[in-house]
Amino acid sequence: xxxxxxxxxxxxxxxxxxxxxxxxxxxxxxxxxxxxxxxxxxxxxxxxxxxxxxxxxxxxxxxxxxxxxxxxxxxxxxxxxxxxxxxxxxxxxxxxxxxxxxxxxxxxxxxxxxxxxxxxxxxxxxxxxxxxxxxxxxxxxxxxxxxxxxxxxxxxxxxxxxxxxxxxxxxxxxxxxxxxxxxxxxxxxxxxxxxxxxxxxxxxxxxxxxxxxxxxxxxxxxxxxxxxxxxxxxxxxxxxxxxxxxxxxxxxxxxxxxxxxxxxxxxxxxxxxxxxxx
Amino acid sequence: xxxxxxxxxxxxxxxxxxxxxxxxxxxxxxxxxxxxxxxxxxxxxxxxxxxxxxxxxxxxxxxxxxxxxxxxxxxxxxxxxxxxxxxxxxxxxxxxxxxxxxxxxxxxxxxxxxxxxxxxxxxxxxxxxxxxxxxxxxxxxxxxxxxxxxxxxxxxxxxxxxxxxxxxxxxxxxxxxxxxxxxxxxxxxxxxxxxxxxxxxxxxxxxxxxxxxxxxxxxxxxxxxxxxxxxxxxxxxxxxxxxxxxxxxxxxxxxxxxxxxxxxxxxxxxxxxxxxxx
Numbered sequence: 001x002x003x004x005x006x007x008x009x010x011x012x013x014x015x016x017x018x019x020x021x022x023x024x025x026x027x028x029x030x031x032x033x034x035x036x037x038x039x040x041x042x043x044x045x046x047x048x049x050x051x052x053x054x055x056x057x058x059x060x061x062x063x064x065x066x067x068x069x070x071x072x073x074x075x076x077x078x079x080x081x082x083x084x085x086x087x088x089x090x091x092x093x094x095x096x097x098x099x100x101x102x103x104x105x106x107x108x109x110x111x112x113x114x115x116x117x118x119x120x121x122x123x124x125x126x127x128x129x130x131x132x133x134x135x136x137x138x139x140x141x142x143x144x145x146x147x148x149x150x151x152x153x154x155x156x157x158x159x160x161x162x163x164x165x166x167x168x169x170x171x172x173x174x175x176x177x178x179x180x181x182x183x184x185x186x187x188x189x190x191x192x193x194x195x196x197x198x199x200x201x202x203x204x205x206x207x208x209x210x211x212x213x214x215x216x217x218x219x220x221x222x223x224x225x226x227x228x229x230x231x232x233x234x235x236x237x238x239x240x241x242x243x244x245x246x247x248x249x250x251x252x253x254x255x256x257x258x259x260x261x262x263x264x265x266x267x268x269x270x271x272x273x274x275x276x277x278x
Numbered sequence: 279x280x281x282x283x284x285x286x287x288x289x290x291x292x293x294x295x296x297x298x299x300x301x302x303x304x305x306x307x308x309x310x311x312x313x314x315x316x317x318x319x320x321x322x323x324x325x326x327x328x329x330x331x332x333x334x335x336x337x338x339x340x341x342x343x344x345x346x347x348x349x350x351x352x353x354x355x356x357x358x359x360x361x362x363x364x365x366x367x368x369x370x371x372x373x374x375x376x377x378x379x380x381x382x383x384x385x386x387x388x389x390x391x392x393x394x395x396x397x398x399x400x401x402x403x404x405x406x407x408x409x410x411x412x413x414x415x416x417x418x419x420x421x422x423x424x425x426x427x428x429x430x431x432x433x434x435x436x437x438x439x440x441x442x443x444x445x446x447x448x449x450x451x452x453x454x455x456x457x458x459x460x461x462x463x464x465x466x467x468x469x470x471x472x473x474x475x476x477x478x479x480x481x482x483x484x485x486x487x488x489x490x491x492x493x494x495x496x497x498x499x500x501x502x503x504x505x506x507x508x509x510x511x512x513x514x515x516x517x518x519x520x521x522x523x524x525x526x527x528x529x530x531x532x533x534x535x536x537x538x539x540x541x542x543x544x545x546x547x548x549x550x551x552x553x554x555x556x
Contacts, residue, residue, distance in 0.1 A: 004292070010315045012280075013499065016288040037288045037469070054468065054501065057548075190332065190496045191315070216494040216502040218468045221291065223332065223496035257548040265543035270335075270535040 003033040006046035007155065008191050013221045020114065027104045027159045032114045038219060040114045042083060045158045050083050054218045055118055059085035060258040061215045066148050066181050067093045068244045069236060073147040079135035079163060081152035082107030084119020091125050092253050099129040101138045103159055136162040139171035146175055151184035156195060166202050173206050181231040188222025189273055196226050200277045203230045211236045213266045237267055281311040284324035285433065286469050291499045298392065305382045305437045310392045316497060318392045320361060323436045328361050332496045333396055337363035338536040339493045344426050344459050345371045346522045347514055351425040357413035357441060359430035360385030362397020369403050370531050377407040379416045381437055414440040417449035424453055429462035434473060444480050451484050459509040466500025467551055474504050478555045481508045489514045491544045515545055
């Protein structure tokens with residue numbers, strides 16, 4: 001049996017496996033498949049979100065570049081992230097608090113049941129504040145301020161669409177402290193170049209420091225997968241690698257993919273991508 | 279209609295398109311498909327070799343890091359490479375001669391007919407010496423010496439198998455001049471880690487300088503795609519970037535993917551890959 005992703009109309013990934021569970025929630029279609037090469041896999045609206053075998057690449061690269069480059073990240077906001085992988089990596093750092101705003105409780109329940117190694121008990125950490133709500137609404141209404149905002153959402157189809165708007169990024173800027181930093185995924189450079197280009201432009205208008213980080217993740221097809229990192233002050237290209245290396249050792253992060261050299265390497269862009277976002 | 283790759287047993291890429299041509303040669307099954315997202319695609323024994331849309335990434339990264347880091351590359355040997363993409367990039371440099379040893383003339387004929395933009399007339403360059411023969415046999419028998427050897431072959435199944443052996447790498451070392459450099463592809467880090475590990479060990483026993491270069495190529499699934507670069511003397515991690523940048527500008531290479539920053543970034547390895555080849 002082949003499980004196919006249906007995110008892109010003209011290209012698709014098939015993984016040998018079988019469906020374990022399907023549910024249509026108020027927000028999206030959730031599916032868990034059991035596969036041979038990638039362990040259990042979470043699909044949302046037909047798009048692969050995370051797999052037991054390669055989730056660490058995405059989650060480590062979403063968390064450590066920000067938490068190691070920011071001089072003292074204490075308050076972290078996560079929009080989405082219901083599988084718990086981002087939480088697992090955040091709680092390796094000495095943060096004071098992580099607020100997670102996940103719109104769909106089913107994603108958390110399914111992940112705890114079928115993908116327990118991803119959150120690895122992080123939902124029980126007493127530094128977590130879990131809110132089941134619309135992340136865009138939370139950003140608009142909260143009076144709280146954060147050092148770090150991590151937007152761990154699906155692609156801009158379905159419920160995540162509001163998390164890719166100008167208004168949303170203005171809200172993110174508003175909830176960030178003066179030295180704050182945000183990160184979001186913007187899909188495949190090759191297959192979703194418009195998503196990357198449009199969001200880069202939107203974010204660049206609001207944040208003085210904007211960077212693209214490139215990572216290769218087996219189950220996210222289409223070559224390099226992109227993240228946008230945006231900061232009010234911190235220049236990630238000019239950050240001190242020696243300081244980051246020191247913190248990386250001190251916190252004993254035990255990463256499988258991330259290291260400080262890879263962090264800096266991931267900010268180097270191919271010529272045609274530089275051209276795309278010029 | 280979907281065209282599927284059949285290289286890996288438990289994971290596959292499907293691209294919307296239709297088959298234009300199929301032929302079984304003495305060496306392999308050749309197929310050309312016309313696709314919407316990737317233009318014309320060449321399959322050998324069911325594995326995607328090259329597509330019009332993303333071939334430049336593979337070909338630029340196979341050629342420019344070596345030809346720009348070697349102080350004066352004049353004689354280049356290509357094993358395989360029948361689509362002509364490597365030739366196109368080599369002839370942007372002031373080399374004296376490029377010998378190509380391709381085992382299957384059909385690959386050249388099909389590429390000229392269905393993928394003409396890849397070779398872009400390079401088969402007519404008078405610096406080319408084209409030999410239709412077994413690359414392993416050529417390496418064993420030739421008295422010639424080269425500055426650069428580029429092994430542009432399919433995966434180690436079918437006719438390319440001999441190009442992954444100890445004996446073959448000893449032959450490559452023999453045909454390289456004292457300052458010579460070689461490169462070969464070793465597949466997906468995630469799906470073909472044994473190919474990478476075994477070949478890295480074989481090559482490391484023969485060459486004092488051995489490096490892994492990571493690139494993300496949309497139609498080569500499985501996350502990072504790996505290359506091994508091996509040299510008799512040159513340390514690619516310690517090469518002078520300023521010199522490489524100067525040559526890159528001087529030769530006016532007009533690359534779409536490659537630039538000297540990406541070259542150095544591509545040599546940085548994730549933790550679990552460092553562990554794999556320790």
